[in-house]
Amino acid sequence: MDQIDLKSGFNPQTKTFHSLRSPINLPPENAPLNAATYALSLQSASPWSNPIALIDSATGRRVAYSEFANRTQSLASYLQRVVKLSKGDTAFVLCANSIRVPILYFSLLSIGVVISPANPISSGSEIFRQVEVSKPVIAFSTSSTAHKLPKLRYETIIIDSPEFDSMTSTKHETDSVEVSQHDLAAILYSSGTTGRTKGVMLTHRNLIGVVSGYHGVKEERKSPAVALYPVPYSHVFGFFYCLKSVAVSETVVVIGRFDVRKMVKAVEEFRVTHLSVVPPVVVAMTKGDIVDGFDLRSLERVASGAAPLGKEVIAVFKQRFPGIMLSQGYGLTESTGAVFGLLRPEECLNWGSAGRLFPHCEAKIVDPTTGDALLPSQQGEIWLRGPTIMKGYINDPEATLSTLVSDGWLRTGDLGYIDKDGYLYVIDRLKELIKYKGFQVPPAELEQLLQSHPEITDAAVIPYPDEEAGELPMAFVVRQTGSSLSDAEIIDFVAKQVAPYKKIRRVAFVDSIPKTAAGKILRRELKKIALPVPGSSSKL
Template sequence: MPLFHVFGFFMLINAFRCGKTLVLMERFDFEQMLKVVERYRVSDVPASPTMILFLLKSDLTNKYDMSSLRRFLCGGAPLSKEVAEKFKRKFPQVEITQGYGLTEAGAVTRMIGPEESNQHPSVGRLNPNMEAKIVDPLTGEAIGPGKRGELWLRGPSIMKGYVGDEKETAECLDSEGWLKTGDLSFFDSAGFLYIVDRLKELIKYKAYQVPPFELEQLLLSDPEIADAAVIPYPDEEAGQIPMAYVVRQPGSNITEAQVMDSIAKLVAPYKKIRRVAFIDAIPKSPAGKILRRELIDRALSRCSV
């Protein structure tokens, strides 16, 4: 993880706090990382879901000794239950745990021990110093376990505000100190938090809301697809339709129709992917988050040509 990202920054501080040996790479290179794991007998790795997918789909892992690995700490973006289970089958000695945090709040949740780590796709339980509630985005009322809404947080690590931007600060921090995360989430009855998607990224198909992340995980389960991203595409009748950008696996000739048909068999009609474009690589931030705005701009520029 890059050290300027809140995940990398907190992992750095935690390594110092615990007196761990820390191995830093000047820049990320997948095969070089595997060499580093082998050479220094690395046991713990902070990672994004993109890294987990690399490990699952690359044959390079067979070239290097990965037996020292004991724990992958995953964050920065959601990790699906299916991907986590595939990872566990390939690396049975490795515990994979998820956590959740924000630049504006620091570390919010964590998983402790194998039992909690198996609660995929949850991102764990709240840290002891953090309060949370799920709020109905339409009414502003707090709602109970199992119901989806916006996650609000309060605690000593919450930011004071955005420097020089009072308007943005007022929009995301209320008078009682609650931070409005913009994440569509829910808690289960045992207190485990589940992140569904970003509220701003939900695709509005007619009267329905479609989470891009759900469709992306289904796409990534296809052995012919190396990577994928789903964005809203403007439609005169529906308002928006789900559009997928897909990276084929080397040697694959999967078509637009095959992609759409395979997903249509797995989802409700309103969630179907209705447009597909193929791309060499999905643009992502250093933390592994999909840069959807770049893909939306790309789709709209081609639409206007």
């Protein structure tokens, strides 16, 4: 009989960690069901009478859930009857965040059209590569980004137009479409921080799995949560939140082009209770006077995801905002978003942790050299399994086979450990560890230390080649305006807090750190700056 430890969730026989949260009843696997219908069915059981679904922060326009459902159905029928989209077609979506995007997503999912969303700030060559991967027949765009798109079988539909608004408000007959939960629902693009962009295939079952997990652990409230997610809806973080927010009847405040001041202004104006951001935003909220003068008393929780958040930054945040719960989560595009999270107030006291396993998820910590599964508190590669794990990478069997291994396990490429109480701690990407004289140095640990310095706005650390040591930790630093902080002071600041082999050995000052839309550092861009191309001089 399996013996699962009731503190950690660890089974010593299988060396697998199990979720200790209350089990969730997923819909029968073979029942025809699409992710949009599933989320709307959960919303219809809401205790509140027709709450507000979406608020446009720029105009104040509100869309109630009844209107959201009607507009979704109207657009779905238009796309079927007039545009002639069919189940299995792929739609490329190149749109900035707006209240129209969730309506578009739900419409496409409900008729079995595969969504392939891309970040509108992507370059023309990046978009060409993504279109090449997903092979869409139609595109949805805004008037400002349509010029980046190639010609497809159907014309591009502009969503910030009167014509689109008409599509979502004119009634048409809808043809019933039977969608299997194992049908493809979305093709999302992996961040590509270290290499070529890959198309991650997510099924309706994957989306239903992550939505059911969030719905199963939702908090009991007297009124709907008011949520603000200033992350691109093209990223897995924003994509699955569009579905999750409907399932738990949240009111979502949508802001367009992001900046921190616009975000905190919206928090004040619309009495936002839940804010989900990436670590650089949390860091920004702790620095200078960015949030001074704004009333943030409505905020109950700030959730950080997409990259680790250091204890030092958490300490400064909690000192500045003692009444706000700060939580972290962990997941990937390949796992349809979060599989670990800090949910309850007592869990959020575990600073630096990404939380405990969500319902119906399993994890292993595996020695990357031997392949052996490890015990609690031992460091290794994080492996995941469950109904939210991707189908694979589209048209890339080699990458799929190296990532999805035996018995449905997903190799994440992340280094971490799960402690004796079942809390996950993420150290860094395995591929990004710096090898200094045989020692492994996690860049994320040094970055978190640097970001805690009062005169540093942002920082990144990369390996710099060295004949004697192999690699040296090199820091790129963005100083606060007016700061004259020197490289020697930075090297000394870090040296006082880390083991000798983790010391910063080189420093470069830059105006900004290149990052993905989700806040992940683009180390390859920094390496181009730091490392001379053969036959040329260094850019430093």
